[in-house]
Amino acid sequence: MIASPTTGPRMPVLKVENLAVAYKIRGGEVEAIQNVSFEIARGETFGVVGESGCGKSTTAWAVVNFLGANGYVKRGSIKFQGQELLGKSGEELRQLRGDQIAMVYQDPMQSLNPSMRLGDQMKEVLTVHRGVSDAEATRRCVEMLDRVYMPDPAAVLRRYPHQISGGQQQRVVIAMALLNNPALLIMDEPTTALDVTVEAAVLDLIAELRRDFDTAIMFISHNLGVIARICNRVGVMYAGELVERATVQELFADPQHPYTQGLIRCLPRLGADKAGSVLYPIRGRVPPPSNRPAGCVFSPRCDYVQERCRLERPELRQLPNGTFVRCHFAEVIDPAAWIPSADVRLIPPPAGNGAGAPILEVQGLKKYYPLQGSSLRDVVGLGEQRFVQALEDASFTVHKGQTLGIVGESGCGKSTLVKTIIGLESSSGGRAEFLGLDITGDLSDRNTELIRELQMVFQNPDATMNPSYTVGYQIARPMERFGTVPKGQIRAEVLRLLEAVRLGENYYNRLPRQLSGGEKQRVGIARALASRPDLVLCDEPVSALDVSVQAALLNLLLEVQQEYGTTMVFIAHDLSVVRYFSDQVAVMYLGQVVDIGPAEAIYAPPYHPYTEALLSAVPIPDPAAQQRRIRLEGTVPSAIDPPSGCRFHTRCPRRALLPDGGRICEMEVPPWREAGNGHRILCHIPLETLRDLPPVITVSP
Amino acid sequence: MAAIQPTPETPLGPVATAGGPSRGRRLWSSLSIIFESRIATVGFLMVMFWIVIGLLSLVWTPFPPNESRFVQNLPPNTTNLLGTDNLGRDTLSRLMVGTQVVLLKTRVPVGDRTISLPIGVAIWGVLGSLTLGTFLGQIAGYRGGRWDQTIMQLLDAFVAFPSIVLYLVVIAALGRGDLVVIFAIAITGAPGVARLARSLTLDISTRDYVRAAETRGESQWYVMFREILPNARGPLLVDAMLRVGYAIFAIGTLGFLGLGLPPPDPDWGSMVNEARRFMFSTAWGVIWPSLAISSLVVGLSLLADGLREELNRYQR
Numbered sequence A: 001m002i003a004s005p006t007t008g009p010r011m012p013v014l015k016v017e018n019l020a021v022a023y024k025i026r027g028g029e030v031e032a033i034q035n036v037s038f039e040i041a042r043g044e045t046f047g048v049v050g051e052s053g054c055g056k057s058t059t060a061w062a063v064v065n066f067l068g069a070n071g072y073v074k075r076g077s078i079k080f081q082g083q084e085l086l087g088k089s090g091e092e093l094r095q096l097r098g099d100q101i102a103m104v105y106q107d108p109m110q111s112l113n114p115s116m117r118l119g120d121q122m123k124e125v126l127t128v129h130r131g132v133s134d135a136e137a138t139r140r141c142v143e144m145l146d147r148v149y150m151p152d153p154a155a156v157l158r159r160y161p162h163q164i165s166g167g168q169q170q171r172v173v174i175a176m177a178l179l180n181n182p183a184l185l186i187m188d189e190p191t192t193a194l195d196v197t198v199e200a201a202v203l204d205l206i207a208e209l210r211r212d213f214d215t216a217i218m219f220i221s222h223n224l225g226v227i228a229r230i231c232n233r234v235g236v237m238y239a240g241e242l243v244e245r246a247t248v249q250e251l252f253a254d255p256q257h258p259y260t261q262g263l264i265r266c267l268p269r270l271g272a273d274k275a276g277s278v279l280y281p282i283r284g285r286v287p288p289p290s291n292r293p294a295g296c297v298f299s300p301r302c303d304y305v306q307e308r309c310r311l312e313r314p315e316l317r318q319l320p321n322g323t324f325v326r327c328h329f330a331e332v333i334d335p336a337a338w339i340p341s342a343d344v345r346l347i348p349p350p351a352g353n354g355a356g357a358p359i360l361e362v363q364g365l366k367k368y369y370p371l372q373g374s375s376l377r378d379v380v381g382l383g384e385q386r387f388v389q390a391l392e393d394a395s396f397t398v399h400k401g402q403t404l405g406i407v408g409e410s411g412c413g414k415s416t417l418v419k420t421i422i423g424l425e426s427s428s429g430g431r432a433e434f435l436g437l438d439i440t441g442d443l444s445d446r447n448t449e450l451i452r453e454l455q456m457v458f459q460n461p462d463a464t465m466n467p468s469y470t471v472g473y474q475i476a477r478p479m480e481r482f483g484t485v486p487k488g489q490i491r492a493e494v495l496r497l498l499e500a501v502r503l504g505e506n507y508y509n510r511l512p513r514q515l516s517g518g519e520k521q522r523v524g525i526a527r528a529l530a531s532r533p534d535l536v537l538c539d540e541p542v543s544a545l546d547v548s549v550q551a552a553l554l555n556l557l558l559e560v561q562q563e564y565g566t567t568m569v570f571i572a573h574d575l576s577v578v579r580y581f582s583d584q585v586a587v588m589y590l591g592q593v594v595d596i597g598p599a600e601a602i603y604a605p606p607y608h609p610y611t612e613a614l615l616s617a618v619p620i621p622d623p624a625a626q627q628r629r630i631r632l633e634g635t636v637p638s639a640i641d642p643p644s645g646c647r648f649h650t651r652c653p654r655r656a657l658l659p660d661g662g663r664i665c666e667m668e669v670p671p672w673r674e675a676g677n678g679h680r681i682l683c684h685i686p687l688e689t690l691r692d693l694p695p696v697i698t699v700s701p
Numbered sequence B: 001m002a003a004i005q006p007t008p009e010t011p012l013g014p015v016a017t018a019g020g021p022s023r024g025r026r027l028w029s030s031l032s033i034i035f036e037s038r039i040a041t042v043g044f045l046m047v048m049f050w051i052v053i054g055l056l057s058l059v060w061t062p063f064p065p066n067e068s069r070f071v072q073n074l075p076p077n078t079t080n081l082l083g084t085d086n087l088g089r090d091t092l093s094r095l096m097v098g099t100q101v102v103l104l105k106t107r108v109p110v111g112d113r114t115i116s117l118p119i120g121v122a123i124w125g126v127l128g129s130l131t132l133g134t135f136l137g138q139i140a141g142y143r144g145g146r147w148d149q150t151i152m153q154l155l156d157a158f159v160a161f162p163s164i165v166l167y168l169v170v171i172a173a174l175g176r177g178d179l180v181v182i183f184a185i186a187i188t189g190a191p192g193v194a195r196l197a198r199s200l201t202l203d204i205s206t207r208d209y210v211r212a213a214e215t216r217g218e219s220q221w222y223v224m225f226r227e228i229l230p231n232a233r234g235p236l237l238v239d240a241m242l243r244v245g246y247a248i249f250a251i252g253t254l255g256f257l258g259l260g261l262p263p264p265d266p267d268w269g270s271m272v273n274e275a276r277r278f279m280f281s282t283a284w285g286v287i288w289p290s291l292a293i294s295s296l297v298v299g300l301s302l303l304a305d306g307l308r309e310e311l312n313r314y315q316r
Helices: A056-063 A090-099 A118-130 A134-147 A153-157 A166-178 A196-213 A224-230 A248-253 A258-266 A307-311 A376-380 A414-422 A448-453 A471-482 A487-500 A517-529 A547-564 A575-581 A609-617 A659-667 A687-691 B023-036 B038-059 B091-104 B121-143 B145-159 B163-174 B178-204 B208-215 B220-256 B268-276 B284-315
Strands: A014-025 A028-040 A045-049 A071-080 A101-104 A184-188 A216-221 A233-238 A241-247 A358-371 A386-399 A403-407 A429-434 A454-457 A535-539 A567-571 A584-589 A592-598 A672-674 A680-682 B105-110 B113-118
Touching: A014 A056, A028 A056, A028 A071, A028 A216, A028 A233, A045 A056, A045 A196, A045 A224, A056 A071, A056 A184, A056 A216, A090 A101, A090 A118, A101 A166, A118 A134, A118 A153, A118 A166, A134 A153, A134 A166, A166 A196, A196 A216, A196 A224, A196 A609, A216 A224, A224 A248, A233 A248, A233 A258, A241 A248, A241 A258, A258 A547, A358 A414, A358 A567, A386 A414, A386 A429, A386 A567, A386 A584, A403 A414, A403 A575, A414 A429, A414 A454, A414 A535, A414 A567, A448 A454, A448 A471, A454 A517, A454 B208, A471 A487, A471 A517, A487 A517, A487 A547, A517 A547, A517 B208, A547 A575, A584 A609, A592 A609, A672 A687, B023 B038, B023 B284, B038 B091, B038 B284, B091 B105, B091 B121, B091 B220, B091 B268, B091 B284, B105 B178, B121 B145, B121 B178, B121 B220, B145 B178, B163 B178, B163 B220, B178 B220, B208 B220, B220 B268, B220 B284, B268 B284
Parallel strands: A028 A241, A045 A216, A045 A233, A101 A184, A184 A216, A386 A592, A403 A567, A403 A584, A454 A535, A535 A567
Antiparallel strands: A014 A028, A014 A071, A233 A241, A358 A386, A358 A429, A584 A592, A592 A680, A672 A680, B105 B113
């Protein structure tokens, strides 16, 4: 099935020219995207990257004519294999879409019908569009599932979507998209909802399928790391326009547009830490489509803005190196000479700020959730009581003024750990002390003083603030509640905190719905700080935000930490962010801390095999970086019946290093191995063997 | 051209707007949501029509509503625009005054005299069920466990009785009167409100801001009534609007059974009841009050439906 690359000029599978899409709204219309032009050839992956609200998905929807009732293509042309798509009737387009163009969305659960067996859904593609017989369709579905490395495909066909894991669901969706061997595959954030290890496997799969089927892929993502790993060419979108189009190597090595340069500067490089580097957020925010500037759309946020940029909208033009860029001054801008603006420059934290006194000590902390069985014996209370072992033996110490980062896949107990520490849940066993006070109980066991010292920053910016109250009230409430500030001074103190999180006085009376996601998150931080806590727990505070907002927020957290000397526990699934932000890192797997130590030690050999696999899966925003390829098989086992011995043994790729194929891993709980400098690894494999493993990531200079 | 130097010091604050909107503006903006929806606008106009009629009847009716001064059972004519009833009273005047007890006033006996409180029986009744139901539903939803089981099982048992039976039981036990009808409406409506409040509470209490309140050790009452309730307001108010419609129906039914609001003031249900006996000679006496009841109820339903749609879109 492997197609040889044809020589000579090839007709692009998809050619989009000067596309403009407008949505009708009350009192007029807005142009969501303008002047978008690109083409995708066979066997090529074209990445579309940009912050949210920049029109990435709208572009994809325009191609498949899925703009909804109020959207329409206003100008331009979309040619698919030489045929103009615009102006075709609905029926023709429908045929074409099912037959030649396939689309994969972000959330697999929304693409699959939960009430139909997977087999029936998949076969429908063939029987409806191709008129294939049922038996033949089944055969081809099994073949295709096999092709996407689905274990036991025939059995999967009989299952319902909820019976397989998220990664497997996305595999089914991809298999379904490929069943008709489409010429064009549009993928809209296909891996965003997945864990890094699953994401890595799905990306591998996509790359392989592209080679084998010679499909043209339009790949939309906000994640530059993913783009760097999978794409050949990339288009950067900003505020509805394509501002730069280049090969992936050119784009990362020599970005031309100031926006692209800014995006890359926002990202923490894997291996960078807060002492050695600073993140530079792009100031301002993406303008809404109804309120775009007259000249260059990026001019209000551009560091190089000139008079001409404000007046004249630049055209997409080709530079000598082949890159297309929409900037008047691309040739004369030298990113190396870029100076960060004064308001984002940070004083790096004093190096070697020796660990203070231990503030939080956790020893063998456990959290079991009782499980309600469904048999009659269980209902009358005679059945054996079973538990979800969400947290099993978590042990670590956090020192004053330091940050402990916690990483791990979803379902490994990160959130449970935080909930137990803060007291939303009581623990089921083990020891936890905060400033020498016992915190194993839940909030009802704690006095106000203790509650005040532990505060939390939440993940979802849209749920972190109560929509009914103003910003000022929500920040003032903890002060009233704990009496940290005399009544008369509360307003002044709130304003000071607003200032500290870089929001002005004019935010005091705003309601949450008038705020952007990043601003809400800032208020969330201010609220957590309002009671002047000693320990702040951050549960994925930046993972729902765009990269430039994320950079600004990380800077803010660092600043706050310096100013108030706050200790932090920082949960994130993004390993580069954790590396950048934390002093100590703990890696969790299935309710256990398996690897803990200073951040730089975790990211270099000796690795715990799980850490090694995680690092290997991280998408790095640098196509030149070399990454060893280690992929975990299967999914995280159920926490109801966790594997015996080492909990990781079912998926461990390094068991073979032990004699007897690692029998001991199944039998015995592994010992803690001290790697020096406080770095501890929970593994049977001797430290010397682990030390000899090469580093996972090598960045060529 | 020389290389352009970056201009880092360009200040770029967020778009500054004046402080929060004033209370009046906020009220107007929440009112203006009605006119976003055609359905809600129609409903709003229908309800407003009856409120205006009711207000007008407080100061002026064509004839005194309780005075028999015409021929009995007249069809509509130039003097009596809607005809007269079986005692020779002007139907239009009685219909107008009938709005009052439903929407505008409640008669409370104090000693020998009767004083009128503002706001009608239907609305007080619904406010009662809203208060009781929200309170119970919030406790059930937020505390969960045994509280949830106990409260909801009891309310479900209560719902098992047909509401008309409950009305009859309450009236048989407490006698007739506006307050009794209010009480009956409040009691029978509460389980429904409680269910809605419980499901809203279950949903809202998963939000992070509720976690935030808990992690600063707020009391359960604070979380329930300050954090959760304000965000459940929209759906509860829409539901309440529908319930005012049901309550008007219920009052009509009670009036028809002769158990409704006490005479002499006319209410629509008893007007239907009285005219029923002469229905085959003159149907007008039945038609007018029936039309009044249905138009007010339909108006409230339309308003509630339109508002619900708009609120859903608004929240998204």
